[in-house]
Amino acid sequence: MAQGNHLIAGAWRDGAARFSSSPASGAPASYAQGDADLVDAACQAAEEAFWSYSATSREQRAAFLEAIAEEIDARGAEITATGVAETGLPAARLEGERGRTTGQLRLFATHIRDGAYLDCRHDPALPDRAPLPRPDIRMMQRPLGPVAIFGASNFPLAFSTAGGDTASALAAGCPVVVKGHEAHPGTAELVAEAILAAILRCGLHPGTFSLVHGGSHEVGGALVRHPLIQAVGFTGSLGAGRALFNLCAQRPVPIPFFGELGSVNPMFLLPGALAARAQSMAEGWAASLTMGAGQFCTNPGLLIALESPETEAFVQAASQALAKVGSQTMLTDGVAQAFRDGRDRVAKSAGVREVMTSVCDLRTATPYLYATSGAAWLANQELAEEVFGPLGLIVKVQSLDEMLSVAGSLQGQLTATLQMEESDTDLARQLMPILERKAGRLLTNGFPTGVEVCDAMIHGGPYPASTNFGATSVGTLAIRRFLRPVSYQNMPQALLPADLV
Ligand code: NAP
Numbered sequence: 125m126a127q128g129n130h131l132i133a134g135a136w137r138d139g140a141a142r143f144s145s146s147p148a149s150g151a152p153a154s155y156a157q158g159d160a161d162l163v164d165a166a167c168q169a170a171e172e173a174f175w176s177y178s179a180t181s182r183e184q185r186a187a188f189l190e191a192i193a194e195e196i197d198a199r200g201a202e203i204t205a206t207g208v209a210e211t212g213l214p215a216a217r218l219e220g221e222r223g224r225t226t227g228q229l230r231l232f233a234t235h236i237r238d239g240a241y242l243d244c245r246h247d248p249a250l251p252d253r254a255p256l257p258r259p260d261i262r263m264m265q266r267p268l269g270p271v272a273i274f275g276a277s278n279f280p281l282a283f284s285t286a287g288g289d290t291a292s293a294l295a296a297g298c299p300v301v302v303k304g305h306e307a308h309p310g311t312a313e314l315v316a317e318a319i320l321a322a323i324l325r326c327g328l329h330p331g332t333f334s335l336v337h338g339g340s341h342e343v344g345g346a347l348v349r350h351p352l353i354q355a356v357g358f359t360g361s362l363g364a365g366r367a368l369f370n371l372c373a374q375r376p377v378p379i380p381f382f383g384e385l386g387s388v389n390p391m392f393l394l395p396g397a398l399a400a401r402a403q404s405m406a407e408g409w410a411a412s413l414t415m416g417a418g419q420f421c422t423n424p425g426l427l428i429a430l431e432s433p434e435t436e437a438f439v440q441a442a443s444q445a446l447a448k449v450g451s452q453t454m455l456t457d458g459v460a461q462a463f464r465d466g467r468d469r470v471a472k473s474a475g476v477r478e479v480m481t482s483v484c485d486l487r488t489a490t491p492y493l494y495a496t497s498g499a500a501w502l503a504n505q506e507l508a509e510e511v512f513g514p515l516g517l518i519v520k521v522q523s524l525d526e527m528l529s530v531a532g533s534l535q536g537q538l539t540a541t542l543q544m545e546e547s548d549t550d551l552a553r554q555l556m557p558i559l560e561r562k563a564g565r566l567l568t569n570g571f572p573t574g575v576e577v578c579d580a581m582i583h584g585g586p587y588p589a590s591t592n593f594g595a596t597s598v599g600t601l602a603i604r605r606f607l608r609p610v611s612y613q614n615m616p617q618a619l620l621p622a623d624l625v
Contacts, residue, residue, distance in 0.1 A: 126309070133331040140161075143337075143338075148487065188328060191326055202314055212454065221281045228287070235295065244264045264621060266607065267608075271353070274357065278416075284311070304338055351376075362510070388537065392555060410442050417454050422572040424541060424572055451484055454513065463484075467515055475503075479494060494515070527555075541570065544568055561586070592605075
């Protein structure tokens with residue numbers, strides 16, 4: 125059972141102040157609040173751990189990741205019960221998310237055992253080359269050092285304490301300091317308990333992992349500014365992400381900030397697809413938009429379609445499907461309020477028309493659908509901003525050229541989707557070069573909310589979808605964020621890392 129304390133280098137520690145959790149159900153509990161001293165203790169321990177942890181073999185780290193997965197599964201029932209109470213997410217969703225979390229840990233174990241991620245290269249010496257001989261040069265990826273991870277509110281397991289960011293950093297050989305999210309401190313602590321059990325089982329340095337609870341902005345700021353932290357993984361809002369990114373850039377020694385921020389995930393409904401399957405597309409879209417109360421960064425909140433009777437049929441079918449979705453509990457009171465603020469911003473915008481509205485209050489959300497014209501959307505950049513929750517905006521364009529203009533005006537996105545039939549191929553071909561510059565993942569005839577954890581997945585995109593569009597926070601490529609290439613020139617074998625020999 126969670127005790128309400130921080131885990132700093134193997135010890136459970138209280139803080140100078142405490143905060144109260146705000147669960148969706150059940151009684152609030154008291155949690156130690158983080159502060160700069162606790163952050164410092166965790167970072168010092170992580171730096172100390174780095175020397176031994178970065179020198180572990182790939183096999184040792186793989187066994188550690190698997191041990192974490194086993195320890196999480198062993199606490200499965202308690203994690204689900206605590207997570208349900210704290211977040212209001214259904215038990216089945218949290219159980220699925222636990223499977224995704226342990227699956228990610230095991231996937232990274234397999235990935236590092238294989239070793240290809242090290243990208244080892246060797247240019248053998250050419251002593252007889254004229255006019256100058258070539259030295260022997262080898263290269264491989266090395267772990268960066270201690271990494272700070274911010275747990276996300278909307279994935280209390282898969283993007284949190286032992287989520288993809290933590291799994292990829294640990295796999296790379298980097299100790300991790302997690303800043304827990306206030307929305308699920310008990311869940312975070314139970315997962316931290318599982319990681320500690322794995323550390324003890326595997327005989328690793330206790331500074332390899334620490335959890336500092338939040339409770340004030342001081343914690344996040346102190347963490348990203350700490351001189352021993354070498355990189356940051358973050359999932360959350362554009363505002364917070366940008367503030368933390370700026371802090372990283374302003375450090376005397378700037379560090380990479382891998383922020384996965386907002387996205388409206390545009391979906392283009394092409395004429396052939398609308399003519400062939402408006403009804404089923406509308407039902408599929410409504411389900412994707414409202415899944416998990418719309419609290420997914422891949423939520424397809426923006427639709428673009430040519431003004432036509434087929435588009436009207438889609439809108440009608442979508443409205444009917446949305447009207448059947450009841451009220452859902454949101455992750456926190458703050459997320460619910462932010463949803464209503466976003467809804468009001470859209471509703472009051474010039475040229476926006478209500479299509480399907482409902483009533484929600486307190487910590488709940490119900491679906492909303494609005495419509496606007498291509499011209500109104502192009503004239504108002506605020507309409508391109510994410511509303512985190514089950515809100516859809518359909519942009520009805522007058523011509524295919526206007527559709528291309530809307531595509532060209534999009535900000536960076538995590539995903540962009542084309543709903544198309546073969547007859548739409550020419551138009552899709554015109555959209556593709558534009559969308560490739562806008563999004564990290566392009567889909568046809570599907571919905572973006574499911575993010576497969578695999579080798580080819582990119583979950584990231586040009587700013588503001590993420591702060592580093594060369595990176596992904598999902599899939600095995602996520603490990604590259606926490607590695608740095610090092611060349612070894614004319615190095616005797618005795619001094620080379622084991623993986624290069
Ligand atoms: P958030 O406000 O972005 O907070 C994320 C983390 O950053 C928390 O740990 C927060 O902790 C910390 N933080 C926030 N502002 C900070 C600052 N100025 N300095 C230092 N640390 C700071 O996200 P959230 O609380 O999860 O949800 C709020 C909104 O974020 C939602 O309504 C939604 O719009 C958006 N969101 C988007 C995604 C996505 O994937 N796109 C995911 C989740 C949320 P403290 O509050 O303890 O400082």
